Amino acid sequence: MKKKILLLLVFLAFFVMPTGCSVNNENHSPISATGELVVHYIDVGQADAILIELPNSQNMLIDAGNNSDGKTVAEYINDRGIQRLDYIVATHPHADHIGGMDTVINAFPVGKVYAPKATANTKFFEDFLLAVKDRELKISAVKGPMIVLDDGELKVSFIAPSRGSYENLNDWSVVTKIQYSKTSFMFTGDAEKESEEEMLLQSAVRLEADVLKVGHHGSRTSTSAAFLEAVSPRYAVISAGSGNDYGHPHSQVLEALDAADVKVYRTDLNGTIVAASDGENITFTTLKNTVEPRAPAAATAAAGYIGNKNTRKFHLPSCLSLPEPSNQIRLQTRDEAINSGFVPCKICNP
Ligand SMILES: [Zn+2]
Ligand SMILES: [Zn+2]
Missing domain, CATH: 3.60.15.10 (Ribonuclease Z/Hydroxyacylglutathione hydrolase-like)
Incomplete structure (x- = not known):
């Protein structure tokens, strides 16, 4: 109690x-370029x-x-x-x-x-x-x-x-x-x-x-x-x-x-x-x-992976939650990603 x-x-x-008045004006910012x-x-x-x-x-x-x-x-x-x-x-x-x-x-x-x-x-x-x-x-x-x-x-x-x-x-x-x-x-x-x-x-x-x-x-x-x-x-x-x-x-x-x-x-x-x-x-x-069935290893390797410099996660290039371009780092192989300390994204499971 x-x-x-x-x-x-x-x-x-x-x-x-x-x-x-319930209009919240304090947070206004201009419409973004995107x-x-x-x-x-x-x-x-x-x-x-x-x-x-x-x-x-x-x-x-x-x-x-x-x-x-x-x-x-x-x-x-x-x-x-x-x-x-x-x-x-x-x-x-x-x-x-x-x-x-x-x-x-x-x-x-x-x-x-x-x-x-x-x-x-x-x-x-x-x-x-x-x-x-x-x-x-x-x-x-x-x-x-x-x-x-x-x-x-x-x-x-x-x-x-x-x-x-x-x-x-x-x-x-x-x-x-x-x-x-x-x-x-x-x-x-x-x-x-x-x-x-x-x-x-x-x-x-x-x-x-x-x-x-x-x-x-x-x-x-x-x-x-x-x-x-x-x-x-x-x-x-x-x-x-x-x-x-x-x-x-x-x-x-x-x-x-x-x-x-x-x-x-x-x-x-x-x-x-x-x-x-x-x-x-x-x-x-x-x-x-949208995520294609898992490609054969060779094809996947050719396409490479995208790492996030901040979170140290890596993704398939088709992942929905890719980092901002400025935070991206290109990784050639899965081994390279793992050996560089990147962990696989839980969404795209690279
Ligand atoms: Zn409910
Ligand atoms: Zn509910």
Whole structure:
């Protein structure tokens, strides 16, 4: 009981409600030369972890997988050459969303941390709060609709949760929408039908999005017909673990997406999924479909490897998480890489 009270106090002490205008102007930076919005739906099994490289050079992380995924997520971010997370969104206090968050928060400088005003009496949630406290950060409570960033071409907003309380922890999920020029993405966490109904009732919020991160790992408790119609995505991404205990994604959801002519990507089938938008077009790359079957040794040797000067990891040239060009070092053979102290990347397994 004492522990519960202590935890609640810690929680309240580190929670700030946004005051007045909720537009966050302090972090503005110009649209970068690359002008790409890159969204990585990291394969963390039956969990969510989404890394977003915004076209203004800022970075956002939505969820960090289970506790055991924290290291994988941190390494993935590091391998992208990302050194700072400007925004962290902990969609809701379930372990498969916030479990790895403490590891990530401890690994990078962090700007803002957003979460709904919901609590859970778990070690994972406590670890998340303690990591926030240790890094002297504060949690900004999300109450939608709320604008995080508005640079004209680039707009990031939270469209849920909008109520003060929910019975189901999943309905507390922060739902994020990112609009970049003519393209848009929606990230729903585990929001279920109750939250979807609320979003449908909010006339101020435009729900249409080109890419929908399907709610609650493709469970039938989310993605109602009305919500799917309002969002009318061209692409859907489902984050689920293969052979998970819940039967996610459920067949009803897959059938509804199919009937609506939505192209579906799934982390359980495709591995990590990367979507890139230049503001006009969106292209998808998936780990399992793009990495060629292992080439014969001679061919691989000829193609060589790419080492990361900072992390001392080495990759196949086709790896999705190659370091920045300035951090790359060309390695001719696998032996050369190993003998020079490089360790194989866990994503491309060179
Ligand atoms: Zn979940
Ligand atoms: Zn959940």
